[in-house]
Amino acid sequence: MVVRDVESRMPRGVTASDLGEATAEQLGPRGERFVLVSYLTSPVVVRTKLDYVLFGLPPAESNEDLWLEYVTVESYRWTVLSASDPSFFEQGITAYGCWSWTAQVPGVYTTRVEAHDGQGTVMATLSLTQTVAPRDAQLEQFLLPQPSRSKCDAIRELINDLSGYINQGAAATGPTGIPARLLAGVVFMEAWGRPKEGTANAKLIRSRAGGKSDPGWLDWTQDQLSKRGNREFGAISDIRCVEIQAIAEVFEDRWVGRLRFVGTTSMGVSQIQMAVAAMVLGMTPWREKPPGAPENDEARKKVDDAVEDDWKSLTRRQQVEIFNHLRFPRSNIALCARLLTLIKERPNRALGLPVGDVAADAKLVGLIATEFQAGATTSGFADAKVPEGNTNGQRAIQYVKDGSVLHPELYFP
Numbered sequence: 001m002v003v004r005d006v007e008s009r010m011p012r013g014v015t016a017s018d019l020g021e022a023t024a025e026q027l028g029p030r031g032e033r034f035v036l037v038s039y040l041t042s043p044v045v046v047r048t049k050l051d052y053v054l055f056g057l058p059p060a061e062s063n064e065d066l067w068l069e070y071v072t073v074e075s076y077r078w079t080v081l082s083a084s085d086p087s088f089f090e091q092g093i094t095a096y097g098c099w100s101w102t103a104q105v106p107g108v109y110t111t112r113v114e115a116h117d118g119q120g121t122v123m124a125t126l127s128l129t130q131t132v133a134p135r136d137a138q139l140e141q142f143l144l145p146q147p148s149r150s151k152c153d154a155i156r157e158l159i160n161d162l163s164g165y166i167n168q169g170a171a172a173t174g175p176t177g178i179p180a181r182l183l184a185g186v187v188f189m190e191a192w193g194r195p196k197e198g199t200a201n202a203k204l205i206r207s208r209a210g211g212k213s214d215p216g217w218l219d220w221t222q223d224q225l226s227k228r229g230n231r232e233f234g235a236i237s238d239i240r241c242v243e244i245q246a247i248a249e250v251f252e253d254r255w256v257g258r259l260r261f262v263g264t265t266s267m268g269v270s271q272i273q274m275a276v277a278a279m280v281l282g283m284t285p286w287r288e289k290p291p292g293a294p295e296n297d298e299a300r301k302k303v304d305d306a307v308e309d310d311w312k313s314l315t316r317r318q319q320v321e322i323f324n325h326l327r328f329p330r331s332n333i334a335l336c337a338r339l340l341t342l343i344k345e346r347p348n349r350a351l352g353l354p355v356g357d358v359a360a361d362a363k364l365v366g367l368i369a370t371e372f373q374a375g376a377t378t379s380g381f382a383d384a385k386v387p388e389g390n391t392n393g394q395r396a397i398q399y400v401k402d403g404s405v406l407h408p409e410l411y412f413p
Contacts, residue, residue: 006327022128031061032056034054035055036052037052043131044103046103055097057071073116076094078099109132110129112127113126155406165333168334174355181406185406186372188406191269193238194239205238247323251319268326275308288377289377290377348384367386367393369392370391370392
């Protein structure tokens with residue numbers, strides 16, 4: 001079986017360690033290049049789903065841009081062993097290079113994967129050893145008064161799993177970039193809305209689905225194309241990993257052309273549209289909309305259409321690169337930080353404002369969070385408004401404050 005497109009190409013200029021915790025590259029019998037990547041970096045936290053991807057890359061001398069060289073793997077055999085508990089053993093076999101498991105108790109675990117060819121011969125064996133730690137005790141005390149289990153789960157993911165990536169991503173934006181606490185607020189809102197498997201929110205979605213299983217790529221795209229909002233499947237694809245898997249399978253469809261619409265689909269922990277990510281990565285032109293007044297509706301739609309058309313004009317290789325930028329939490333959050341900085345660093349927002357002054361400007365925080373969700377606009381700072389109510393802009397203003405539910409003064413200084 002040919003390795004799926006999304007596991008056979010990595011973004012150019014990006015190493016495996018830019019995506020997550022990774023092994024060294026290992027060569028197969030024909031020069032195939034294998035590398036194992038974990039979404040999360042050790043130490044990871046107990047009772048959180050751990051995701052792994054095994055890339056099967058063509059030989060180094062192949063012309064990857066022409067998509068003539070593929071790696072063939074028939075099956076992947078996964079095993080997890082515990083250094084502290086000899087009786088612990090978990091395993092699975094998958095048809096493609098992705099797998100996940102959840103550690104229920106702290107310890108040191110080794111996740112191993114074997115790539116097998118059609119004759120059952122092992123082509124490569126890779127492994128990652130990671131420490132699983134208890135949940136943050138101080139954070140658990142902060143969460144005790146919170147009545148919402150789904151909100152607590154999202155905060156746990158943000159701080160236990162993602163805080164390192166968030167602090168790194170914000171720092172990379174430089175002295176006139178964005179603060180970690182703003183990045184944390186934006187990631188939190190999106191992660192809560194598109195929950196991780198195993199969280200209370202994801203379990204609720206599955207309980208409402210009436211026993212329906214995850215939609216295949218064909219069912220998922222039919223729902224998308226018919227504008228049914230995934231109701232056919234009980235919104236199961238609102239669970240983050242289900243959405244990622246459906247989009248990954250769409251890339252395998254070479255005849256129906258369903259890739260034409262997924263550019264406007266947001267994905268990953270911070271829910272960035274692939275077409276928007278293309279702008280941030282410099283693959284397509286940066287485009288801004290006129291202000292959101294009714295008289296500008298047609299002009300705003302033209303900008304949205306142009307952004308989508310730009311995405312459609314990209315090569316398949318470029319589209320796969322964008323998918324993998326957004327698939328992994330580390331690179332997704334780094335891209336989110338770059339997008340927030342692009343929104344901020346404009347003459348009509350706060351060009352050149354030192355990063356230390358951003359969080360103190362409530363209107364600026366609200367506008368950046370609003371335009372992250374709805375798109376950057378050409379409105380002047382004085383005329384622009386942060387929408388009232390329980391909007392992303394208003395919520396971000398609260399989240400960046402010391403003592404908020406995210407406790408940025410402790411976790412995102």
